[in-house]
Amino acid sequence: MPSSLWKHCLNHLEGELDPQEFNTYIRPLQAIQQDTSLRLYAPNQFVIDWVQNCAENRINTLLSHYSSGRIEKALLEVGSCSLQPQTHIQTVELTSKPTRSSSRVIDRIPESRLNKNYTFDSFVEGKSNQLPRAASHQVAENPGSAYNPLFIYGGVGLGKTHLMHAVGNYIRSLNPSARVVYLHSEQFVAEMIKALQLNAINEFKTRYRSVDILLIDDIQFFAGKERSQEEFFYTFNTLLEVQHQIILTCDRFPKEVNGLEERLTSRFGWGLTVAVEPPELETRVAILMNKASIENIILSDDVAFFLGRLIYSNVRELEGALRRVIAYSRFTHRPITMELTREALKDLLTLQEKLVTIENIQKTVAEYYKIRVSDLSSKRRSRTIARPRQTAMLLSKELTDHSLTEIGKFFGGRDHTTVLHACRKINELKGTDRRMAEDYQNLLKRLST
Numbered sequence: 001m002p003s004s005l006w007k008h009c010l011n012h013l014e015g016e017l018d019p020q021e022f023n024t025y026i027r028p029l030q031a032i033q034q035d036t037s038l039r040l041y042a043p044n045q046f047v048i049d050w051v052q053n054c055a056e057n058r059i060n061t062l063l064s065h066y067s068s069g070r071i072e073k074a075l076l077e078v079g080s081c082s083l084q085p086q087t088h089i090q091t092v093e094l095t096s097k098p099t100r101s102s103s104r105v106i107d108r109i110p111e112s113r114l115n116k117n118y119t120f121d122s123f124v125e126g127k128s129n130q131l132p133r134a135a136s137h138q139v140a141e142n143p144g145s146a147y148n149p150l151f152i153y154g155g156v157g158l159g160k161t162h163l164m165h166a167v168g169n170y171i172r173s174l175n176p177s178a179r180v181v182y183l184h185s186e187q188f189v190a191e192m193i194k195a196l197q198l199n200a201i202n203e204f205k206t207r208y209r210s211v212d213i214l215l216i217d218d219i220q221f222f223a224g225k226e227r228s229q230e231e232f233f234y235t236f237n238t239l240l241e242v243q244h245q246i247i248l249t250c251d252r253f254p255k256e257v258n259g260l261e262e263r264l265t266s267r268f269g270w271g272l273t274v275a276v277e278p279p280e281l282e283t284r285v286a287i288l289m290n291k292a293s294i295e296n297i298i299l300s301d302d303v304a305f306f307l308g309r310l311i312y313s314n315v316r317e318l319e320g321a322l323r324r325v326i327a328y329s330r331f332t333h334r335p336i337t338m339e340l341t342r343e344a345l346k347d348l349l350t351l352q353e354k355l356v357t358i359e360n361i362q363k364t365v366a367e368y369y370k371i372r373v374s375d376l377s378s379k380r381r382s383r384t385i386a387r388p389r390q391t392a393m394l395l396s397k398e399l400t401d402h403s404l405t406e407i408g409k410f411f412g413g414r415d416h417t418t419v420l421h422a423c424r425k426i427n428e429l430k431g432t433d434r435r436m437a438e439d440y441q442n443l444l445k446r447l448s449t
């Protein structure tokens with residue numbers, strides 16, 4: 001039944017909120033009253049996020065007021081009244097809390113919106129992520145004292161957010177009342193702007209400085225946003241002073257983010273800074289097996305290795321490919337074989353075949369290091385040529401089916417032992433030399449779809 005109670009709340013909210021926000025986030029909500037709760041259907045998660053961040057306490061206070069205390073909480077879901085219950089994708093409980101100022105629309109920060117599936121158990125460990133995983137686990141066991149802040153950086157889709165949530169989930173499992181706050185840096189910025197607009201910056205400061213564990217994702221989005229950096233700087237210092245844990249992620253090494261203030265980047269290094277690398281083949285295969293088993297599917301080795309070889313620079317894309325294969329198998333009622341996998345990923349394969357020939361690897365590496373393609377096959381031994389050549393050899397070994405002998409031929413007729421030595425050398429350097437590791441990741445990205 002549509003709710004007249006909600007209409008009362010709407011009237012109030014319309015008077016209190018900026019018209020654009022009201023029309024964008026509040027008006028589209030559809031309400032249904034059920035016993036002691038009110039369900040609010042939102043068109044998408046973005047709207048839910050905004051409502052949670054900016055209006056939840058106010059809504060709950062109004063609901064409680066107009067129902068004389070009968071309605072205790074609003075349930076927020078993505079979906080629509082006309083389609084429920086099938087469209088209930090996600091339910092978020094908006095718990096009524098007493099508010100200090102009932103006219104204040106920003107009431108509290110979003111707390112503990114952790115993805116329950118991102119745990120240490122579901123995180124597959126490999127050489128590429130051993131250090132960040134171990135550091136995260138240490139932090140989860142000794143928040144505030146092991147490494148503070150913990151700074152995890154690395155390319156897109158490599159498990160940074162997963163690890164961060166794993167720490168949050170672990171801490172919450174030991175202490176359910178711990179105030180764990182996870183948010184994307186853009187959300188921090190948006191909330192700060194909102195607080196400034198509402199003249200509520202002091203409340204904003206107090207709230208952020210009272211959390212036990214603050215997890216901020218993708219801090220590269222702070223770049224160039226000076227006021228946000230300033231607020232974050234003070235929050236950061238306060239939390240560190242009282243030994244509350246901070247974990248940050250970024251898509252690159254902090255000092256390499258243009259537009260981040262020096263005082264912030266230097267502080268980020270006070271704790272521990274660790275990199276996640278793209279997982280090696282065996283780890284990619286283990287991740288695939290793991291994700292498949294969650295769906296009760298047993299992947300054959302040939303399919304898992306095929307997918308693992310096909311997608312190498314981003315675990316999210318690896319998962320996406322697996323999902324496509326599973327969906328295709330369900331849709332066509334056929335088992336997951338190599339043939340079906342190739343069919344399901346036809347477009348990806350066509351694109352990939354063009355990208356990962358040895359010729360293209362050479363061209364890409366030469367462009368990246370600003371040398372000539374012919375240098376890669378030449379006899380020149382200076383480091384500026386030898387390293388790119390060795391890198392191109394390793395990429396050829398990892399990404400193509402050519403044998404070491406064949407690869408050697410593409411590089412000026414070199415011997416297979418030279419290729420093997422090159423692969424070992426670059427693999428070793430990737431572990432010790434940050435620049436080398438980053439160059440390799442960048443090249444993988446350029447060579448992937």
Ligand SMILES: Nc1ncnc2c1ncn2[C@@H]1O[C@H](COP(=O)(O)OP(=O)(O)OP(=O)(O)O)[C@@H](O)[C@H]1O
Nearest residue numbers: 122123124155156157158159160161162287315316
């Ligand atoms: N080692 C791993 N084991 C299991 N799953 C993993 C692993 N690494 C990544 N994933 C999965 O890959 C997906 C992408 O990971 P996540 O979102 O943590 O990446 P990210 O590094 O934070 O990326 P972005 O920079 O885009 O925010 C998630 O579904 C995550 O569970």
